[in-house]
Amino acid sequence: MSSQERSADTEAAVQSTQEDRMQGADDRFNSKLREAFGSSPFILTKFDQFMNWVRGSSMFMLQFGIACCSIEMMATYAIKHDLDRFGAGIPRASPRQADVIIVPGTIVSKFAPRMKRVYDQMPEPKFVVSMGSCTISGGPFQKGYNVVKGAEEVIPCDIHVPGCPPRPEALIYGVAKLQERIANGESSPVTVKPYELKQFGDLEQDELVDHLAQDIDEETLVMRYNWADSP
Amino acid sequence: MSLEDPQDQRGAQDRELVGVTEEGVDYDALEDLLGEKVIGRESHVNAEAFVIRPDEVQDTLFALRDEAGFDHCSCLTAQEYEDRYESIYHLKKYDDPTQEVGVVVPTSKRAPRSQTAEPVYRTADWHEREAYDLIGIDYDEHPDLRRILLPETWQGHPMGMDYNQDQPQVVTFESHTNPLAEDHKGEESDTMFINIGPHHPATHGVLHLKTVLDGEQVADVKPDIGYLHRCEEQMAQQGKYRKEIMPYPDRWDYSSAGILNEWAYARAAEDLADIDVPEYAQVVRTMSAELSRMAGHMLAVGTFALDVYGDFTAIFQYAFRDREKILNLLEDLTGQRLMFNYLRLGGLAWDLPEPREEYFDTVRDFLDELPQNVEEYHDLISSNEIFQIRCVDTGVLEPDVAKSYGATGPVARGSGIDYDLRRDDPYGYYPELDWDVITEDGCDNYARVLCRLQEVEQSARIIEQCVDLLEDWPEEDREIQSNVPRTLRPDEDAEIYRAVEAAKGELGIYIRSDGTDKPARFKIRSPCFSNLQTLPELSEGEYIPDLVASLGSLDIILGEVDR
Structure with missing residues (x-):
């Protein structure tokens, strides 16, 4: 059999099986996608690629409000903007059920260890959208004595959405970009994290640590802020 | 209970308040009321203010509240000058907020101690804690003088004049009691301690409530704020x-x-x-x-x-x-x-x-x-x-x-x-x-x-x-x-x-x-x-x-x- 004949054969076979499948009692399951697949109900792809596509198409956000940006984040979830349309839906209350954390607001010294812990509680793989100027650099509060100069000082971020606050459209664009990156298998960047939670006993002994030594247990987790070194 | 009683009570409520005139507050009458306690007088744009000694805060405020009807402690401002610290209590009346008076309490630079106003106005509790936290004034007899906005381990008072913003700070993670720790039960009782927040859907942001439960009932709740103190x-x-x-x-x-x-x-x-x-x-x-x-x-x-x-x-x-x-x-x-x-x-x-x-x-x-x-x-x-x-x-x-x-x-x-x-x-x-x-x-x-x-x-x-x-x-x-x-x-x-x-x-x-x-x-x-x-x-x-x-x-x- 020549190759041409074979192809004609297959084409006929494809059509007949397709027609068979497209008719009958369960034609309600027919879709454009199925039509496009033809006779073969199989797709060949790499498992990793498939998983990336799945991940990007259904993302669970963490319900995580910090400051002003969280109001716009709520508006993004709510009516009119409805982030759910893009497969990044209703927020989850627990970090253990979430894939994505949107960091919506200014991070201050007291909150940074908490945020780190919430981030640590999320299962891998996890992604971070930093929303608003405060999470990029401290924003309008950058010169504050108590303000961490951006979320990236504490946790790694995948997408930065600038604005004060960003409009819901901007956040949707940011989330869509994240989904695109996840679907393409671009994993989260590794960044330097200056403010790691550390055991108090592991901090280098200087005047401040000596001063606090009586009050703090050596095994307690602490975060040390070297304000002079942060950008 | 006799029939006259209610009338007497109403009489007590309508009692003539000191310093109320047609035109507003008569500050001279208030000064007379406070008598020797007043050691000076300032003119703010909104109202007159009396300067008093730091150990007579409660007496003064009680007099102003009970005799002159200033029942609203609107605000406490603390600040540091070159030569002194100062707490200003801004008082108002719920009935007529245009009637205002300020009470200025200067304290020395070396030992900034001032009497607490908490027994007079309960709102002073948090306001004084904030003044202590940011400015560094100590309030004597305050029931719970701790930092309120900044972490417990913070060094220095950031709104003070000699604060160095570049000094490093250490913040503990364990300042939040772990609800799963074994000590979450009271020794003898059935109470249980839980944290609500700072990351919790019902706290409307980053509020932390230290809650003690007795069964389903709340035995004690202490709000812990400062997770969004952005200066x-x-x-x-x-x-x-x-x-x-x-x-x-x-x-x-x-x-x-x-x-x-x-x-x-x-x-x-x-x-x-x-x-x-x-x-x-x-x-x-x-x-x-x-x-x-x-x-x-x-x-x-x-x-x-x-x-x-x-x-x-x-x-x-x-x-x-x-x-x-x-x-x-x-x-x-x-x-x-x-x-x-x-x-x-x-x-x-x-x-x-x-x-x-x-x-x-x-x-x-x-x-x-x-x-x-x-x-x-x-x-x-x-x-x-x-x-x-x-x-x-x-x-x-x-x-x-x-x-x-x-x-x-x-x-x-x-x-x-x-x-x-x-x-x-x-x-x-x-x-x-x-x-x-x-x-x-x-x-x-x-x-x-x-x-x-x-x-x-x-x-x-x-x-x-x-x-x-x-x-x-x-x-x-x-x-x-x-x-x-x-x-x-x-x-x-x-x-x-x-x-x-x-x-x-x-x-x-x-x-x-x-x-x-x-x-x-x-x-x-x-x-x-x-x-x-x-x-x-x-x-x-x-x-x-x-x-x-x-x-x-x-x-x-x-x-x-x-x-």
């Missing part, structure tokens, strides 16, 4: 009066209530520097401020329903639908959805959008639909039996307690306190308009929600009248900005405390000028800060779901609590 006062002190401060107020109460906050700063600075605002600008301010208030109340009602019903799908979305409409109107006016930056000292950034007729039509369309929408809220929320079971008679806040904590806004009005600065301390165009102050006598969660829903309707009334006025305003009189010097330098040592009625209550600003173009001290009196203090009163002894409902009904915005 708003420092930011304002680093900005120039004219334009560099105005963007920040939008970020205090960020529930779209920005214009109300801007107005607080504008009013204080305008009164300090003696700037007039054109009448036309006042009408536009009034209209935009009421739009802001409506947006803020919509958010409050929507998230309250979210707390009580756990209902993300219906009421929350309804509230956001209406909010979006308001935000569209505000965006047309100011160019921004949330951070408006629309008011300027002496006026506005720009006039109404052209074509004006079209804008008025959009506003009117919105107002026409509003009664029907509010009716929907009543169907969904206030007339719903489940909601009533959850809210009626839970989270009760008695008026006396509310006053003692300095509660204002819908929280006070829900407890039957007839206090609204728009009417009682008039500003803007409010006195010329026809509207009512809403009060509810229920004192419970339900009353507070009803208050907000009715205030939305009153705001709509105000906006409607403003639109009518603006429509007929002659074109040549549309003056949006008065003459303001390019660089504003108020007189040296001028001090002012001024408040407006923001969405959450009395939002006050204290400014002290040192003759430069930046304020020497800028203090924000946040309504949420005082309102949140009442939470233990509302929820101790109640069930834990009621704690969540009470917290929702206080409608706090953490950006404003922590500043």
